[in-house]
Amino acid sequence: MSAASSDAAREDRFPLVLGLDTFGDVTYDEDGRPLSHAQTIRDVVEEGVLADQVGVDYFGIGEHHTDDIPMSAADVVLGAIAARTTRIRVGSAVTVLSSDDPVRVFQRYSTLNAVSGGRAEVILGRGSSIDSFPLFGYDLADYEDLFEDKTGLFAELLKGGPVTWQGKTRPALHDQDVVPHTESGPFPAWIGVGGSPQSVVRAAHYGFSLMLAIIGGSPARFAPFSQLFQQALERFGRAPLPVGVHSPGHVAATDEKAREEFWPHYLEVIRRVSKTRGFAAPTKESFTYETGPQGALYVGSPETVAKKIAANLTSLGANRFDLKYGMGGLSHEVLMTNIELYGTQVIPRVRELLT
Amino acid sequence: MTRLAVLGAGHVGPVIARVAIDAGFPVSIAASGDPEEITLITQFLAPGAEPRWAAEAVEDADVVVLAIPLHKFATFDPALVAGKVVVDTMNYWPPIDGVQEMFEDPLYGSSEIVAHRLSRSTIVKTFNHIGYHELDDERRPAGSPERRALGVAGDDPAAVTTVADVIERIGYDAVPLEGLGAGRLLEPGGPVFGVSLSRPEFEHAVARSPLREKA
Numbered sequence: 001m002s003a004a005s006s007d008a009a010r011e012d013r014f015p016l017v018l019g020l021d022t023f024g025d026v027t028y029d030e031d032g033r034p035l036s037h038a039q040t041i042r043d044v045v046e047e048g049v050l051a052d053q054v055g056v057d058y059f060g061i062g063e064h065h066t067d068d069i070p071m072s073a074a075d076v077v078l079g080a081i082a083a084r085t086t087r088i089r090v091g092s093a094v095t096v097l098s099s100d101d102p103v104r105v106f107q108r109y110s111t112l113n114a115v116s117g118g119r120a121e122v123i124l125g126r127g128s129s130i131d132s133f134p135l136f137g138y139d140l141a142d143y144e145d146l147f148e149d150k151t152g153l154f155a156e157l158l159k160g161g162p163v164t165w166q167g168k169t170r171p172a173l174h175d176q177d178v179v180p181h182t183e184s185g186p187f188p189a190w191i192g193v194g195g196s197p198q199s200v201v202r203a204a205h206y207g208f209s210l211m212l213a214i215i216g217g218s219p220a221r222f223a224p225f226s227q228l229f230q231q232a233l234e235r236f237g238r239a240p241l242p243v244g245v246h247s248p249g250h251v252a253a254t255d256e257k258a259r260e261e262f263w264p265h266y267l268e269v270i271r272r273v274s275k276t277r278g279f280a281a282p283t284k285e286s287f288t289y290e291t292g293p294q295g296a297l298y299v300g301s302p303e304t305v306a307k308k309i310a311a312n313l314t315s316l317g318a319n320r321f322d323l324k325y326g327m328g329g330l331s332h333e334v335l336m337t338n339i340e341l342y343g344t345q346v347i348p349r350v351r352e353l354l355t
Numbered sequence: 356m357t358r359l360a361v362l363g364a365g366h367v368g369p370v371i372a373r374v375a376i377d378a379g380f381p382v383s384i385a386a387s388g389d390p391e392e393i394t395l396i397t398q399f400l401a402p403g404a405e406p407r408w409a410a411e412a413v414e415d416a417d418v419v420v421l422a423i424p425l426h427k428f429a430t431f432d433p434a435l436v437a438g439k440v441v442v443d444t445m446n447y448w449p450p451i452d453g454v455q456e457m458f459e460d461p462l463y464g465s466s467e468i469v470a471h472r473l474s475r476s477t478i479v480k481t482f483n484h485i486g487y488h489e490l491d492d493e494r495r496p497a498g499s500p501e502r503r504a505l506g507v508a509g510d511d512p513a514a515v516t517t518v519a520d521v522i523e524r525i526g527y528d529a530v531p532l533e534g535l536g537a538g539r540l541l542e543p544g545g546p547v548f549g550v551s552l553s554r555p556e557f558e559h560a561v562a563r564s565p566l567r568e569k570a
Contacts, residue, residue: 130451140453141426195366195488197396217488228399235395277450278544286551294492 014242016354017320018309018347019058020051020339021093021246024071025269025328027335035332037070041077043332047339048081052088054343060093060123060322065131068328075108082116091121093246093322094192094211097154098146099132101170103178106157110180113187123211123246124151125192145169148202151191155206158186190244193225200225204232204241211244212316214296219245219312226317244320245312249298250327251305251341252334258300263287265329266297298323302345309346310353321350356380357521360412361404362436363422364393367444367487371420372401374490378524383416385409387427409435418442418517420482421469428469429457437475440514444482445469448543464539466508479509479518480538481529484548493551494526504528504557506547508538528554532561540566 024044026034035043048059059081061074071077078090090112095105105122113120126143133140149169156163157178166172190211191203203210210229212222226243233240252258263284271281282290290297298305309321323346325338357380361372364386372384383405386393390406397406405412413419418440423431425445447458447465457472458465466480485493485505495502505527509515519529532540541547546560561567 133453140451141455143452144424197369197400198365201395217486218492221488221491224399228395231399232395274549278448278542279549 014319019322021060021324023062027332052085094125097124102154121188123190243318248324255300265327306349360416368422369400372404376403383412385412441476466538484541504554508532
């Protein structure tokens with residue numbers, strides 16, 4: 001498998017998809033005070049509606065369960081967005097399948113698919129969220145086994161029709177009809193991968209598309225993952241499937257403005273996480289590296305961000321990019337500007353660069 | 356040339372295998388089962404490494420790199436690596452991976468607990484405090500002002516020297532620490548965990564850490 005043939009897969013078989021993801025961090029008012037969970041959720045609905053209006057292809061919400069990221073029921077928020085839009089695809093980014101019931105996940109997203117007229121997708125993974133494990137009574141040490149087992153069941157459910165399944169992590173199903181049925185076959189399902197090659201092979205095994213979550217370091221190092229995925233699909237006798245990239249970033253009118261808006265909140269959020277998890281806080285140097293051409297952050301003017309997206313989609317043999325916008329502490333207004341610039345300037349520019 | 360056996364084909368194992376191959380070391384790689392299951396992973400992520408059964412990989416190796424998730428360690432067979440130099444790349448990191456009783460002993464670092472269980476092996480702790488996503492990118496030739504330091508902690512000086520040589524050839528400055536107990540300085544929450552530091556910066560950070568007293 002050469003890089004050239006994965007480029008061919010991108011260009012010939014799959015359309016270019018340019019989406020937005022959010023974790024739904026609590027937004028702040030003009031005086032820098034956090035807004036309520038309820039207002040944050042209503043803001044996310046408005047953000048999804050705007051994304052539709054400005055031509056974004058996909059709007060994803062990542063499940064989280066914390067005071068600063070209160071997006072525990074992403075599918076409900078997506079349903080509200082679906083009701084007010086007609087074009088944009090809606091889905092998760094990610095759904096923490098290990099601490100959920102695959103039957104319920106299927107039911108919720110199949111319902112979203114019905115509400116949205118066939119625009120639902122689901123991305124399964126762990127994400128960086130670990131709070132759902134104690135909340136729902138799961139042991140983090142069982143993560144791999146839970147994910148493996150539940151992914152297998154989810155793949156069965158997606159096929160449609162009565163399900164017979166036996167596993168280790170939930171009661172068996174015997175010829176069980178699970179509703180609502182989808183109208184026209186399975187909705188798109190992806191597995192989010194952060195660095196585990198076994199997850200790549202697992203996605204290929206079950207026929208899920210591959211979403212590479214690249215949140216630090218060089219995006220280019222993921223190229224072998226993309227090649228491994230296509231080769232594994234071939235090994236399992238499956239047709240090629242799309243590869244996507246999810247990375248954080250922030251778009252503003254100029255590079256300077258984007259960095260100035262994003263940096264203090266990025267520093268604050270990562271510093272808070274680093275304290276509880278015991279790793280180093282970012283420095284101005286590491287931020288400069290990550291926002292440069294070799295790094296994983298897409299922070300800058302529409303032109304800067306578009307060029308970086310185009311370059312990395314090419315080097316990774318990927319046909320989809322989802323920008324994870326937003327960061328705790330940014331205001332709803334700043335996020336709306338980011339979305340508008342992404343839809344009206346970044347997306348057309350990426351399309352131009354890739355044709 | 357030191358022969359390496361990397362045990363683990365997850366996030367960490369293939370990256371270490373790849374950079375070691377690049378440095379000219381013969382490397383075999385093994386997961387918990389049939390090498391056939393990791394041939395594709397090896398082909399794309401660590402080309403040049405030889406997928407083998409764990410026991411066969413270990414038998415021929417001078418240094419075994421243990422790169423399995425720590426929660427799998429409780430069921431890891433100590434006999435598999437008896438008599439070998441074992442590099443412990445693992446971390447006990449409860450906020451990320453959950454609590455494990457075996458490692459909930461404030462008197463000992465995680466590698467000391469590993470060493471206690473692998474009592475017939477010689478344990479050296481390193482690689483644990485650099486992100487697997489950085490290990491490839493941050494390599495620099497010897498003498499480069501940007502070259503990053505990696506701590507190497509162990510009780511057996513010969514084993515520490517062997518492993519330090521591997522680190523140096525891969526592209527990092529090896530900083531030996533005073534015994535495996537000092538490996539606590541390399542753990543999550545410690546002064547060098549996840550930080551890119553040059554040798555002088557690393558030595559300074561370690562020397563002024565309050566953890567040093569305990570270690």
